[in-house]
Amino acid sequence: MKQVIGLVLLGLIRSNVVLAGDGTQANGVSHSGRIVNGVAVNIANYVYAVNMYHNNMFFCGASIITFSHALTAGHCMNDRMNDIAKIIVHGGSISPTTGGFFFQVVRIALHGGYNPNTLENDAAIVTVPTNAFSGKPNMGRIALQFSEMSVGTPCFVVGWGRTNINVPAPTSELRYAQMNILSQASCNAAWASYQIRFTSNMFCAKYGNGVDVCKGDSGGALVCEGRLTGIASFTNPDCNSALPAGFAKVIDPSIRNFIRSQAGI
8 A cells, every 4th residue: 555656656756655556467376465464354344345457457456435436546546547448346355366246447537636746635436337336245335434533543454455565475365454543743743754744635544563554555445433534545665664654534525525526425
């Protein structure tokens, strides 16, 4: 989930931050690893979690919010807006490459205020054929957050991102990690040397003990009190929890209105 301002993946302007997307083969031989120092979990308990492929390459995670829509990070889709025919959503399986179900994306909506330099409004919605997610085993919607989370609130992330920034080892399972909400002041202080400023549509979370998100986790959900609260956006270049991970804030009016306009919820 490491995505911060570009540079490793999207080649934007800062080379000291890592964007969460990843390019790995979807053939079961080469793909991204998983959340750093997380634990393996059963997809049956996280039915909203899906992963995405572009040109048969795994690149990001997403979350089912209606039976026709999945919410992901803007930076995951920013460079893929004109290549919809080659984007596939995969869900219903603990594995990022086998089992479950594959869905052709028919539409992509990028938040109009997404800024690739600051990662503000880092949100996008992918649409699949009408009700395509409905009735599929181990696939279901997650409710959106409607309340502000207090500092220290325990939350969690799941994803198929790398377990080590230097070793993109193949993975065959979904991973889970706990992260706790930090104050906006703490977020800004932690990222000050990287010249990243947390605005109202961004927040951060951290757990410690080396737990972190990494490349490939971008777009996945930070879940607090059972609801989708944040969209995995960026983290430090080593995916080692030295800095809190950044998330797009679902309840921010700009992002919430975007979701409503595109998904009808």
